[in-house]
Amino acid sequence: MILHTVNRAPGSHAALQQCIQALSGPAALLLIEDGVYGATPAFTRLFHRLDGTVHCYVLAADLQARGIDALVDGRFQVIDDAAFVQLSLDCDKMVAWY
Amino acid sequence: MKIAVLVYGSPTASSAAATAYRYARAAIGLGHQITRVFFYGEGVHGASALAAPPQDEVNWGQRWQQLAQEHEIEMIVCIAAALRRGVLNQQEAQRHGKSAANLAAGFELSGLGQLADAALNSDRLITFGG
Numbered sequence: 001m002i003l004h005t006v007n008r009a010p011g012s013h014a015a016l017q018q019c020i021q022a023l024s025g026p027a028a029l030l031l032i033e034d035g036v037y038g039a040t041p042a043f044t045r046l047f048h049r050l051d052g053t054v055h056c057y058v059l060a061a062d063l064q065a066r067g068i069d070a071l072v073d074g075r076f077q078v079i080d081d082a083a084f085v086q087l088s089l090d091c092d093k094m095v096a097w098y
Numbered sequence: 099m100k101i102a103v104l105v106y107g108s109p110t111a112s113s114a115a116a117t118a119y120r121y122a123r124a125a126i127g128l129g130h131q132i133t134r135v136f137f138y139g140e141g142v143h144g145a146s147a148l149a150a151p152p153q154d155e156v157n158w159g160q161r162w163q164q165l166a167q168e169h170e171i172e173m174i175v176c177i178a179a180a181l182r183r184g185v186l187n188q189q190e191a192q193r194h195g196k197s198a199a200n201l202a203a204g205f206e207l208s209g210l211g212q213l214a215d216a217a218l219n220s221d222r223l224i225t226f227g228g
Contacts, residue, residue: 005225007112007114007117007226008228013158032113032117033112033113033114033117034113047175059117061120062113062117080124081120081123081124081126081210082124082127082128083123085101085121085124085128085130086128088101088121088222088224089099089101089130089221089222094222094223094224094225096139096225096226096227097227098106098107098114098227
């Protein structure tokens with residue numbers, strides 16, 4: 001399984017859209033840094049093509065830093081830095097989209 | 099597990115240095131080993147000893163120095179990326195006729211072979227883009 005990280009906001013950069021287009025499961029998608037804006041309901045439609053084999057995560061500290069931790073779409077599991085480490089070890093490889 | 103970290107992002111224009119640092123601390127906290135941190139592209143600015151951010155901002159170069167010292171982490175800076183951005187050690191400053199060197203203590207200039215080696219000899223290579 002591949003871990004994909006996206007650190008760019010979907011409103012200002014194509015990284016998330018490109019990542020989603022390239023994704024096929026089983027995979028893990030983790031939104032970090034400005035990428036966490038992608039976990040808000042405004043961008044839900046971007047994720048419609050993903051099936052249940054793509055697990056979506058978002059980094060808690062980056063949500064909190066931007067004050068949007070209460071706006072996370074239900075598709076996402078909020079994880080802390082330790083869980084990020086564990087996720088990166090549970091996956092065989094990592095692709096960083098930025 | 100052995101984990102290598104690759105930092106592409108500038109310490110001032112991106113969050114890459116901060117996220118990578120938090121990741122490294124969390125990994126160490128879970129008992130894993132950070133074998134090497136490789137600074138590439140704009141990430142090399144984090145190795146400048148001359149960076150003087152305001153007191154209410156984090157000096158990521160210093161944070162990496164402390165973490166590396168505490169946990170014996172190799173911090174390699176891509177030499178080609180560093181030279182073109184004005185991050186030089188004493189030897190390169192002399193070679194290129196520059197009046198000063200600014201590579202911070204604890205960082206080492208080296209080539210991409212060190213990145214390949216880190217990828218081969220670590221269980222994971224984790225990239226933080228700019």
